Amino acid sequence: MTILEEGLSIDRQKSDDLTLALWDRIVGLAKYAECAGSQGVLFTCSAFGEAIEDAADGSPIPVMKPNEAMFDAAFAHGDRVAMITTFGPAAAGMEDEFRASAAARGSKAQITSHFCEGALDAKRDGDDLKHDQLIAKCASQVTDADVIMLGQFSMAGAADQVRTATRIPILTSPEAAIHEMRRRIEKNAKGPVSC
Known part of the structure; x- marks a missing residue:
């Protein structure tokens, strides 16, 4: 099922920090x-990492952040990882998550973020072509990376x-996340929980 809470990203943009209410x-x-x-639960917004971790800790079913599987895939490509984002508040938390994930796996990978100005506004205005073109232009300017990650689920349509x-190889969150979520659900043989 899809649960859409449109106000979360709007409210997240109003604060530099993840507030207790948003958490x-x-x-x-x-x-x-x-x-x-x-x-299983897969969140698709990258700006709520610590709160998603908290939700996962208290849940009997798998709860995933949107990018954790993509990070694992990036490590396999090399140590120079570029990430393009279109939603400003997402970058810092994702960088922290990436570094923590690299440290936990013993990887020396380093991340460099690139903000794609105007792409999210184009998406919100219904101009997917402009959104995709802006991200492609941003990616074409990345030269010192072994892999480029498209940082948000909303960017996946631009991948082609x-x-x-x-x-440079391009990774998206949805593909990696869906494969990993399937693996976790199969491993978690408990099945759905009734409340």
């Missing part, structure tokens, strides 16, 4: 999905166009 909403969404019979703009 509680993330944990509440995970609990709601669990009580609705979900076997981005791949034509650079020879």
Whole structure:
């Protein structure tokens, strides 16, 4: 099922920090999905990492941050990882998550972020072509990376166009996350929880 809470990203943009109220909403969404019979929860916004970790710690079903599987895939490509984002508040938390993930896996990978100005506004205005073109242009200017990650789920539709703009491998969150979520659900043989 898809649970859409459009106000989360709007409210997240209003604060440099992840507020307690937003934190509680993330944990509440995970609990709601669990009580609705979900076997796993995959969040698709990158700006709520610590709250998602908290939700995962308290859940009997797998709860994933959007980019953790993509980070693992990036480590396999090399130590120079570039990340393009279109939502400013997401970058710092994702960089922290990436570094923590690299340290936990003994990887020497370093991340460099690139903000794609105007792409998210184009997406919100319904101009997917401009959104994709701006991301492709940003990717074409990355030269010192072994792999480029598209930092948000909303960017995944640009992947084909981005791949034509650079020879550097491109990773997206959705593909990696769905494969990993399937693996975790199969491993977590408990099945859905009833509340």
